[in-house]
Each structure stands twice: as structure tokens, then as C-alpha cells.
Amino acid sequence: MPRDASACYSAAGSRGSARLADLVGVSVTTAYLTNWLYVFAFLAAGAVLVVLILAMEFLVNPRHPTPGKLSTYECGIVPVGDSWHPFAVRYYLFALLFLIFDVEAVFLFPWTLELRSLGTAGFIEVVIFIGVLAVGLLYAWRKGALDWH
Amino acid sequence: MDAQAATAVNNSIEVILPLIVVSAGALAVLVADLFLGPRTKGLLAWLAAAVLVVTMAVAVGQWVTFSGGLSFSGRAPEAGFADMVVMDKFGLFFVLLFGAAGLLTVLLGDAYLAARGAARGEFYALLLLVIAGMIGLATATDLISFFVAFELMSLPTYVLAGYARRDPLAGEASLKYFINGAFSSAILLFGFAVLYAISGSTTFSAISAGLEEPSLGQGAAMVGFVLIAAGFGFKIAAVPFHGWAPDAYQGAPTPVTTFMSVGIKAAAFAGFLRLFAAAVLPAWEVWTPILMVLAVVTMIVGNVLALPQRNIKRLLAYSSIAHAGYLLLGIIALGETGDQYGSSAVLVYLVAYTFMNVGAFGMLVFMRNSRPFFRYTLEELRGYGRTAPLPALALTLFMLSLTGIPPTAGFWGKFYLFSAVVDAGQTWLAIVAVVMSAVSAFYYLRIVWYMYFEAAPDVLIPGESTALPASAGAVAAVAQGDHREVAERPAGDAGSSTVMSTIAADDPAARAEPSAAPLHADRQPIDAHLVETDTGTVAALLVAAAGVLFIGIWPQGLVWAAQGAVRLLGGG
Numbered sequence: 001m002p003r004d005a006s007a008c009y010s011a012a013g014s015r016g017s018a019r020l021a022d023l024v025g026v027s028v029t030t031a032y033l034t035n036w037l038y039v040f041a042f043l044a045a046g047a048v049l050v051v052l053i054l055a056m057e058f059l060v061n062p063r064h065p066t067p068g069k070l071s072t073y074e075c076g077i078v079p080v081g082d083s084w085h086p087f088a089v090r091y092y093l094f095a096l097l098f099l100i101f102d103v104e105a106v107f108l109f110p111w112t113l114e115l116r117s118l119g120t121a122g123f124i125e126v127v128i129f130i131g132v133l134a135v136g137l138l139y140a141w142r143k144g145a146l147d148w149h
Numbered sequence: 150m151d152a153q154a155a156t157a158v159n160n161s162i163e164v165i166l167p168l169i170v171v172s173a174g175a176l177a178v179l180v181a182d183l184f185l186g187p188r189t190k191g192l193l194a195w196l197a198a199a200v201l202v203v204t205m206a207v208a209v210g211q212w213v214t215f216s217g218g219l220s221f222s223g224r225a226p227e228a229g230f231a232d233m234v235v236m237d238k239f240g241l242f243f244v245l246l247f248g249a250a251g252l253l254t255v256l257l258g259d260a261y262l263a264a265r266g267a268a269r270g271e272f273y274a275l276l277l278l279v280i281a282g283m284i285g286l287a288t289a290t291d292l293i294s295f296f297v298a299f300e301l302m303s304l305p306t307y308v309l310a311g312y313a314r315r316d317p318l319a320g321e322a323s324l325k326y327f328i329n330g331a332f333s334s335a336i337l338l339f340g341f342a343v344l345y346a347i348s349g350s351t352t353f354s355a356i357s358a359g360l361e362e363p364s365l366g367q368g369a370a371m372v373g374f375v376l377i378a379a380g381f382g383f384k385i386a387a388v389p390f391h392g393w394a395p396d397a398y399q400g401a402p403t404p405v406t407t408f409m410s411v412g413i414k415a416a417a418f419a420g421f422l423r424l425f426a427a428a429v430l431p432a433w434e435v436w437t438p439i440l441m442v443l444a445v446v447t448m449i450v451g452n453v454l455a456l457p458q459r460n461i462k463r464l465l466a467y468s469s470i471a472h473a474g475y476l477l478l479g480i481i482a483l484g485e486t487g488d489q490y491g492s493s494a495v496l497v498y499l500v501a502y503t504f505m506n507v508g509a510f511g512m513l514v515f516m517r518n519s520r521p522f523f524r525y526t527l528e529e530l531r532g533y534g535r536t537a538p539l540p541a542l543a544l545t546l547f548m549l550s551l552t553g554i555p556p557t558a559g560f561w562g563k564f565y566l567f568s569a570v571v572d573a574g575q576t577w578l579a580i581v582a583v584v585m586s587a588v589s590a591f592y593y594l595r596i597v598w599y600m601y602f603e604a605a606p607d608v609l610i611p612g613e614s615t616a617l618p619a620s621a622g623a624v625a626a627v628a629q630g631d632h633r634e635v636a637e638r639p640a641g642d643a644g645s646s647t648v649m650s651t652i653a654a655d656d657p658a659a660r661a662e663p664s665a666a667p668l669h670a671d672r673q674p675i676d677a678h679l680v681e682t683d684t685g686t687v688a689a690l691l692v693a694a695a696g697v698l699f700i701g702i703w704p705q706g707l708v709w710a711a712q713g714a715v716r717l718l719g720g721g
Contacts, residue, residue: 062557135179138183139179
């Protein structure tokens with residue numbers, strides 16, 4: 001086990017040309033980090049785009065507010081009260097069950113497209129996956145989470 | 150699928166075989182619970198125990214075939230799933246340790262849960278899932294599989310901590326543990342991200358290679374390791390990340406507290422020991438000072454804060470914090486020397502700690518089961534040595550072991566840890582540890598003092614007047630295998646409040662802090678008629694006591710096994 005690994009840290013700084021980077025202990029000269037420049041460029045471009053669109057909307061859009069326009073649903077049922085309202089915990093159970101099978105669908109659709117290339121092992125893995133979810137459904141069913149009394 | 154891929158899949162399945170057994174067992178327990186009637190629920194404990202026994206048998210089989218006999222020669226670790234997991238002797242060692250901790254928890258939990266009429270199926274299923282996560286953590290060789298296993302271990306534990314859901318203290322325990330745990334997981338993940346940025350990989354071996362030529366400077370490495378140490382510190386309850394531990398340990402049901410203090414801690418040390426040994430050892434100069442600070446602060450604060458505790462459960466929580474500090478010494482020794490002597494010392498200590506801490510918490514379960522109004526205070530131990538000689542002797546043994554007095558397991562655990570850190574040239578750490586062990590003797594031996602040298606309260610309360618002599622009889626009855634007498638004790642809320650007022654009048658400390666008395670996990674008196682058989686608890690205590698004594702008298706076998714387990718840990 002090399003005991004002079006810490007020397008590598010200081011060496012990494014002196015190899016580079018960026019003085020400012022040396023001060024904060026970061027050397028940006030490695031090819032590995034330049035790969036990440038694309039990610040940062042992407043993030044920056046995304047942020048600029050959002051600001052640009054919102055600014056354009058603010059400058060160009062005509063504004064004629066009326067009470068009807070400012071309501072939550074301009075053409076729909078008139079809302080009663082606000083959304084901070086206690087509701088039956090059963091909705092929560094159904095939401096949980098929905099979430100499980102939502103995730104299942106996310107996995108199953110790509111699998112059907114790659115069924116042949118994944119072969120028998122892939123098929124068995126998916127059957128096990130569905131089996132585990134089926135145990136969850138069985139549990140919810142036997143515990144009465146599916147009854148709406 | 151071609152033959153090579155098939156071999157790879159088969160090898161991968163063999164690598165995670167203990168994990169598959171324990172996960173499938175968790176599902177089996179969950180399904181069995183749905184179809185068992187109220188009279189047959191007791192079978193669930195047997196099913197859970199059987200799953201753990203099969204898991205351990207598989208691990209023993211793999212260990213034996215791995216080394217070709219018990220010579221501990223060792224060959225290349227067998228990796229699976231593209232180097233995401235490895236089942237080497239280190240992993241198998243911890244499968245066995247987790248299996249033992251799980252079995253002891255099942256033994257402790259059954260009477261406790263049955264007496265409270267709590268649902269048992271979910272308890273065992275969640276327990277087995279936690280163990281699956283722990284096995285995953287001990288065998289992970291990639292930051293991704295490491296984190297998935299870390300969360301698989303943590304999430305069911307949050308539920309288990311709040312298992313006594315009608316008790317507000319259990320809710321508090323669960324919530325504090327959950328919020329702190331989720332927060333620390335995020336911090337850990339940040340640390341992993343920095344580690345990835347420095348080394349350019351998530352696989353342990355590639356991280357190790359990448360750290361020789363780091364892409365970022367020492368400042369970035371420092372940030373990464375501070376974050377990782379914070380996530381690690383939260384999970385093992387090291388100071389200053391220990392704030393949740395006393396409340397969570399006190400509020401959780403005692404069998405769960407036992408498992409949290411023993412199993413979760415061992416699993417966290419297993420995972421991070423592999424991370425430090427196999428992945429980030431080249432950057433040892435950055436992370437050893439961080440761990441040194443953590444270790445010293447944890448040993449001092451944990452032991453000093455344990456001193457004023459009068460609730461035994463809370464006292465043991467602080468003691469558990471202090472032990473995390475001792476354990477960190479082993480990883481520091483690993484970092485300082487680069488050889489695996491420190492790692493093997495951590496393994497020895499974890500086994501010893503498992504037996505003695507299960508014993509200490511198991512005694513609380515036992516006392517709680519045999520005395521319905523027991524609220525885990527020191528004052529209630531008065532005269533216990535006379536009324537219940539055998540359990541008092543067992544508790545004394547566990548306290549001596551936690552202090553580190555020979556010939557108990559705790560002595561050898563501390564001996565190997567401290568000698569590892571002296572070998573590493575950090576004698577000052579060993580001095581701090583020894584001084585703090587001496588401090589810990591005060592609060593451990595005070596428990597013994599209360600049992601043998603403080604007289605039982607003179608004023609007997611109406612509810613308790615028959616209970617105190619009866620508990621001596623009950624202990625004798627348990628020892629003889631007849632448990633009828635335990636059920637005959639009176640129950641009622643009136644008795645409970647008189648006990649409290651007597652204690653308050655009797656003891657100035659309790660009077661000064663009136664809120665201290667009702668603070669305990671399960672406030673409602675248990676239905677005394679249901680505590681008919683405490684065989685499981687007694688069996689767990691006997692196993693723990695036997696383990697403490699066996700390791701104390703003959704530590705060599707354990708040391709050999711631990712040294713065999715860590716031999717290939719660094720990937721060399």
C-alpha cells in the first residue's frame with residue numbers, strides 16, 4: 001500500500017496551469033473534469049432559457065385581469081374551501097398501491113421491448129419482480145386496504 | 150443467452166445466496182401472517198428463526214467451501230453483478246453475526262410482543278428485511294449497491310422503532326430516528342458524489358486506483374470525507390451526530406433497541422470498514438484525522454453523559470455511543486498502518502459487543518416481562534440481588550463485560566482494539582480510551598451496586614406488596630420451567646401510580662425531576678396474564694451469557710476467525 005498518496009494531491013495542483021484553481025485546491029486541467037463541462041454548460045443553458053422565456057412573457061404578453069381569469073379553474077367547477085382539508089386515510093392507501101403498480105409499469109414496458117434479447121434469465125427476473133409486488137397486493141387485500149367501508 | 154453469461158448469472162446468484170434466503174424468508178413470514186389465526190401466530194417466531202438458521206447454515210457452508218476446510222487459507226473473493234457485491238469471508242463473518250443478532254432479537258421479542266398483543270408478522274418480516282439490508286451493506290463493493298443496502302437497512306428500522314404505535318414516546322423515537330436518518334443518508338450521498346468526482350468511479354477497487362491520481366485537490370477530498378464521516382457518524386451514533394440516539398433508544402420497544410444498538414451498529418461498521426479498507430485507503434492521511442476527532446469526542450462525551458443517567462435504558466444508550474467511539478479506534482489503526490490488524494480488532498469487538506449488549510438490554514426485557522410496572526429506573530434495582538439472585542448475577546456479568554473486566558468478552562474486545570491503536574503509534578488514543586473505560590466503570594458498576602448494596606424500599610405499595618416477593622418466586626419458577634406464578638401477579642393502574650409516588654418520595658433525585666419517572670417506552674401496563682412463558686427471553690439471556698463467558702475464556706477462536714475474515718479485505 002503506497003504511503004505517499006497525499007503527495008499526489010499536491011502534485012495534481014502543480015501540474016495544472018490554473019493558478020486560481022490551485023488556491024481552492026482544484027485542478028481543472030484533467031480530461032476527466034472537462035467531460036463535466038458539458039453538464040455545467042447544459043445546466044447554465046437551461047437556466048438562461050427559463051429566465052429568457054419568463055422575461056419575454058413579462059414584456060410582450062398583454063394583461064387584462066378579471067376575477068374569472070384569476071380563479072383557479074377558469075372554466076370548471078367553482079372550488080369550495082381550500083385544499084388544506086383533512087381527508088380519509090383510505091385515499092392514502094390507494095395512492096400507495098397506485099404508486100407500486102405505477103413503478104411496475106415503468107419497468108415492464110421497456111422489458112417487453114427487450115424481451116427477446118434479455119432471454120430466459122430476464123423473463124425469470126421479471127416474474128420474480130411481479131411476484132414480490134403480488135405479495136404486496138395480497139398483503140393489502142388481506143389486511144382490508146381494498147375494502148371501502 | 151450464451152454459456153459465459155449463464156455462468157456469470159449463476160455465480161452472481163451464489164454470491165448473494167444468503168441475501169436471497171433472508172429476503173424470501175421475509176416475504177414468507179409476511180404471507181404466513183396473513184393466513185394464520187390468532188392462536189397460531191406463535192409459529193411466526195419459529196418461521197423467522199428458521200429463516201435465520203438457514204441463512205447462517207448457507208453462510209457456514211460458503212465459508213467452509215471458500216477456504217477448503219478451517220485452515221483460513223483464503224482465495225480470491227468471489228464477486229458478482231459486475232463487481233457490485235462480493236461474498237468473501239468478511240461478508241460471511243457478518244452474515245453469521247447478523248444472523249445471531251437476529252435470532253437473539255426474535256427470542257427476546259416474542260414474549261414481549263405477545264404480552265402486548267402487538268402484531269408479530271410485520272415485526273419479523275421487517276426484522277428480516279433489515280437483516281437483508283445489513284448483509285447487503287457488509288458485502289457491497291460499489292457506492293451504488295452500498296447506498297441501496299444502507300437504505301434497505303434503515304427504512305424498516307424507522308418503522309420498528311415506532312412499533313409500539315400507541316405510545317407517544319415510540320412515535321417520538323421513530324420520528325427522530327427517521328428525520329435524522331434521512332438527513333444523514335443525504336449527507337452520505339453528497340460525500341459519495343464528491344468521492345466519485347475525485348476518483349472517477351463508484352466501484353471500490355477503481356476508487357482505490359483513482360485516488361492514487363486524484364482529479365481534485367486535498368481540499369475536495371477533505372470535504373468528501375467529512376461528509377462521509379458525518380453520514381457514518383449518524384448511523385453509529387458518534388458524537389456530535391448522536392442527538393437522536395438516547396431518545397430513539399429509550400422510546401423504541403426494548404427488543405428493537407437491542408437490535409438497533411447491536412445489529413445496525415455492526416452493519417454500519419461492516420460496510421464502512423470495507424469502504425475504508427478497500428476503496429479509500431490511499432487517502433488515509435485525509436480521513437484518519439477526521440475519525441480521530443470523532444473517536445475522542447465520542448468516547449469522552451458518551452461516557453460523561455452516561456454518568457448522570459438514572460434511566461437504565463437511557464444509560465445504555467449513552468454507553469452504546471461510547472462503544473462506537475472505541476470501535477472507531479480500529480478503523481483509525483487501519484488507516485495509520487494500512488494493515489488489517491485494526492480491522493480484525495473491530496470484528497472481535499463487534500462480536501463481543503453483540504453478546505454483552507444483547508444481554509444487558511435482554512435483562513431489561515426480562516425485568517419488564519416479570520414486573521409489569523418496571524420503568525427502567527436505577528431505583529427499582531434496589532434489592533434485586535436478594536429477590537432475584539440468578540438474573541442479578543447475569544446482569545452483573547454483562548455490566549462487567551461492558552466495563553471490560555476479564556474474564557469476559559468485553560475485556561478481549563478492548564484489549565485487541567487498544568493494542569491495535571498502540572501498534573499504529575497512536576498511544577495517546579489508547580490512553581484516552583483506557584481513562585474513559587475507567588469512567589464507564591462508575592456507571593456500569595453503580596447498577597451492580599444498586600442490586601446488591603442498596604436495600605429494597607421499606608414502604609411496600611398495595612399493588613406491589615405481593616409482587617416483590619413473588620418476583621423472586623417467579624425467577625425460581627422460570628429457572629425450573631414453570632411459569633404459572635408470573636401470571637398471578639396483580640395488575641392495575643392504581644399500583645403503577647403508587648410505585649411512582651413511592652419512588653418520588655424515596656429518592657431526592659427522582660423528586661427533583663418528576664417527569665423522569667413516566668418516561669419509558671411502554672407506559673400502559675401489560676396484560677400480566679399473557680406473560681406465561683418467558684422461555685424465549687431466558688434462552689436469549691443464557692446464550693448471551695454463554696457467549697460473553699466463552700469469548701472471555703477462549704478468545705483465540707474468534708480472533709482466528711476475524712483475522713481470516715479480514716485477510717483479503719483490502720483486495721490484496
